Structures are given as C-alpha cells and as structure tokens.
Amino acid sequence: MSLDQAKETIVRECLKPGGFAMAIRENRVDEEGFARLLEAVLEFARATRAEGSIDKLTIACLFELPWEIENTVNHYLKRSPALGATVSKMADTLRESIHDLLWGGLESQYKGA
Secondary structure, eight states: OHHHHHHHHHHHHSSSSSSSSHHHTTTTTOOHHHHHHHHHHHHHHHHHHHOOOOOOHHHHHHHHHHHHHHTTTHHHHOOOHHHHHHHHHHHHHHHHHHHHHHHHTTTHTTTOO
C-alpha cells in the first residue's frame, strides 16, 4: 500500500459512507473495515517515519476515530459483553497504533531531557 492509498483508506474508513466509523455508528461492528483501517495506519506510520509533518485531514481522522469507537463501547456491551470487549480492544489497538505513528522517530526529542 502506498502512502496515498494509506491516507485515502484512513479518510474513507473515518468519514465516508460504508466506512468503519459509519458502520459502528449504525450498529454494525465491521471487523474487515477495522482491519483495513489498522493496516492503513501502520503503513502510514512506516511511510511517514522521517516526515516532519502530517496533513490536517489525516490528523483529524486519527484524532477522531479512537474516541468515536470508545463512545460506542457501552452500547455494544449491552448487546453482548464479548462484542463490547471487542470494540473496546479496537479503540485501544487503534490508539496504540496512532501513538506509535505520531511518536515514532521522535525519541531524540525527549530522551535525556
């Protein structure tokens, strides 16, 4: 997956009809959509490791998605404890991947400070 494809996938899964975020709002946990999103975040991280900045739209999506997923956990817990746990794990996994994306390569900025 190229950097442009990763960005397109992140935006599609966050904002577009049929994307992961739309599905989770519509009472569907789209595990395949989440897998596409996570793969795109990981690829985006690899491709931008040496970059000094990331575009605003991508950052907005990366900021929004874990929060939006987390906001649905109680709803899914009521349907099924296992499903609620799955959705909570999705939020945690995505948040960790985004953290690694944003902080990866910046170690020299805070080590020994």
